[in-house]
Amino acid sequence: MSEMNSERAEPNLTPLLDMVFQLITFFMLVINFKGASMDLSLKLPVLGSARPLDRQGKLEPLLLNIDAEGGVHCFGRLEEIQPLIDKEARLLKEQLKAAGEPVGGEFPVGVIIRADRAVPFHQLNHVIEVCQKAGYRQFSLSAMTRQETR
Amino acid sequence: MRRKRRRRDQGSVEMNLAAMLDMAFQLLTFFILTFRPAPVEGQLSLNLPPPVAVAVAKPEANDGNDNMGEAGLETLHLQVMANERGGVKQVILEASPVVQGEMNDANIQRLDKELRRIFGTKMIAFDRIQIAVERKLRYGELMKIIDVCTRQKTPDGKQMQKISFTELSAGGAAAASEAP
Numbered sequence: 102m103s104e105m106n107s108e109r110a111e112p113n114l115t116p117l118l119d120m121v122f123q124l125i126t127f128f129m130l131v132i133n134f135k136g137a138s139m140d141l142s143l144k145l146p147v148l149g150s151a152r153p154l155d156r157q158g159k160l161e162p163l164l165l166n167i168d169a170e171g172g173v174h175c176f177g178r179l180e181e182i183q184p185l186i187d188k189e190a191r192l193l194k195e196q197l198k199a200a201g202e203p204v205g206g207e208f209p210v211g212v213i214i215r216a217d218r219a220v221p222f223h224q225l226n227h228v229i230e231v232c233q234k235a236g237y238r239q240f241s242l243s244a245m246t247r248q249e250t251r
Numbered sequence: 252m253r254r255k256r257r258r259r260d261q262g263s264v265e266m267n268l269a270a271m272l273d274m275a276f277q278l279l280t281f282f283i284l285t286f287r288p289a290p291v292e293g294q295l296s297l298n299l300p301p302p303v304a305v306a307v308a309k310p311e312a313n314d315g316n317d318n319m320g321e322a323g324l325e326t327l328h329l330q331v332m333a334n335e336r337g338g339v340k341q342v343i344l345e346a347s348p349v350v351q352g353e354m355n356d357a358n359i360q361r362l363d364k365e366l367r368r369i370f371g372t373k374m375i376a377f378d379r380i381q382i383a384v385e386r387k388l389r390y391g392e393l394m395k396i397i398d399v400c401t402r403q404k405t406p407d408g409k410q411m412q413k414i415s416f417t418e419l420s421a422g423g424a425a426a427a428s429e430a431p
Contacts, residue, residue, distance in 0.1 A: 118271060121276060128282030146394040146395075147391075150293075151292070151295055219337070222384045225393075239299075240298075244292070
């Protein structure tokens with residue numbers, strides 16, 4: 102009797118481990134790496150006709166978040182628009198040169214603007230003008246495809 | 252001795268899974284805590300060339316849409332006036348007011364209908380829309396107008412994507428738009 106009590110009871114952990122690995126796989130598949138570049142606190146305008154961006158080309162578009170006060174955020178940091186665009190344009194030219202693509206004129210890469218719906222037009226226009234002067238022509242204005250419930 | 256060894260060999264080998272399970276739970280915790288579902292977002296793709304220098308038509312110079320083609324323009328001009336709250340007060344299409352008040356469904360339809368009528372006219376081939384916007388207009392309201400504009404079809408059957416913006420001063424049309 103005492104011999105039986107001293108035996109260790111070991112539960113079979115294999116099904117539990119299987120389930121945990123399945124959950125890990127799920128989260129790895131749905132992880133949103135672009136989330137870091139998006140300011141999810143912005144209240145975007147709602148447009149039913151907005152469609153997911155059909156991106157062509159190898160180069161990543163530039164993503165700018167504009168808050169309700171007109172501040173430009175890039176990867177969570179508040180940035181001055183002119184130095185930011187100058188730097189991005191310089192890097193893009195270097196990338197294009199390295200890829201053997203023509204540099205100069207219009208950039209083949211677009212700008213995604215995620216602006217709060219309350220931002221006044223003149224602040225948005227200033228951002229667009231700075232981008233245009235640097236050579237950007239393709240713009241994508243982000244909008245929610247349906248009203249947020251939260 | 253030999254019998255003993257055989258018995259041991261036949262016994263099942265059980266790995267200690269507790270350590271692996273610990274690690275798996277830590278990974279799972281990390282993924283759960285950092286999980287942020289991607290928002291349901293879409294984009295309006297636009298080709299935004301810099302605005303061209305134009306003299307905005309004054310109402311007294313053009314009393315309707317009928318003689319719009321005289322200038323042979325390929326750029327359609329819209330002006331958007333804002334109210335104090337940053338909403339739309341008035342939308343002027345080539346010097347003719349088409350919308351008064353906020354951009355509700357009825358006004359959106361009215362603007363769409365008017366634009367369709369103009370784009371359906373074969374006499375003038377518009378391939379670009381230039382929108383002069385009062386500076387205090389909120390972006391959310393402007394997007395409703397851009398949305399209507401992008402629904403229009405260019406002469407080659409594609410969706411209108413060439414849109415440029417200029418800034419109107421609070422006074423209105425007189426201060427509009429110059430090229431950089």
